Amino acid sequence: MADLDSLKEAVISGDANTAKAVTEAAVAEGIDVQVIVSDYLIPAMDEVGRRFEANEYFVPELLIGARAMKTSMAVLKPLLADSGVKPVAKVAIGTVKGDLHDIGKNLVASMLEGGGFEIVDLGVDVSPEQFIQSVQESGVAIICMSALLTTTMGSMKDTIQALNAAGLRDKVQVMIGGAPITQQYANEIGADGYSDNASAAVSCARKLAKVA
């Protein structure tokens, strides 16, 4: 029988090969996909996040943990639609206009995916119009904006203003983060959430999606 505890351990230690093998064995045995996701994968990523916040793990451990989780999810994906497993919420994420830095953005996207969110990754240099389009066309519930530079962070304000102007502001929650961003700036531009690290970003998104 597939050892699901070893799947959890593989995600926590960032062992993508084991994660894949155990997931395939579990699927072959007909173990409920929802059980694999809800009882093993998401708790494993929560543990990765906990260790990060306790300074036991650093950014590389977050990345390889998320990678192992994604490898397992790729095996499960074809079965998810029939299994009744629903994403927590749909999130559009991007680095704002003029800014091409995406390590932090990719990390947050991976951690959110690991936390059960569905991710629409808009990439880098994302204009206010592109964020708006994601709300109109993909029906995202949360927008996550990242910026590394004080030069570009003003685009977060522009995007929120554009959401207001388009009459979409009450349809979507807005989260921001990145090196120069502070809670004070989030308050000033009317963002709903702010996080200073990728693990706390998951808790923040869960709160905004009202599942925490």
Add this chain to the structure above:
Amino acid sequence: MESQRLQLIACEVFTRELCAAVAGSSNQVDLKFLPKGLHSLGCQRMRSAIQDCIDAVPEGRYDAICLGFGLCNNGLAELRAGHTPLVMPRAHDCITLFLGSRQRYREQFDNNPGTYFLTSGWIERGDTDEQLQPLSVEHQTGLDLSYQDMVDKYGEDNAKFLYEQLNQTSNYGRYCYVEMGVEPDDRYQRETQRRADDKGWRCDTVRGDMDLLQRLLNGPWDDDFITVAPGQRIAASYDDRVVEAKP
């Protein structure tokens, strides 16, 4: 014209430019350079290192303390003037000061995203600051590991993945050398070209402009600068003005 006495506290990235500007200044300027590596420590540590320098300036000796920095990812935000006024350029970072104006930086930035700027100071200073490196954000978040470190720690498969993920300039494609006219010869330009060839990036040279750095030392401190009166602090303004003085 009466000469002012100024204390300059500046990032070492401007060493060649500011020494040239001090030599030609009508004011009497004392120099204090801080390590370029402060910029990697995160805004709180950077701010407290600069604040310590400001607080150590003797009362009554200087007409003003000139800060040779940009906002530097909020590393200058919340600095407080004690007994002596502070003067600071309205600039997001040092590239504005090398290019000579906020407008020119904005044009460069908007027209050429993905550019890594280099100057003599960026090339010759700060790479091996052994005291500061353990405190850097990169080190503390595990981003400064070499490929071999990653292989040892996470195995070859994960190391390859991490090496790609943690490449901070993966979306960059151009080096731009800002020539300030104070260099001894073309050695920094050649080094820029060498780095560009190494990465397969485009390589350009643009002529810098000493105007903002010279005006920092000579005045006039017009709208391109803020003057922070005793008791006031520097605040990020989150708009085109970049910074403002606040009570």
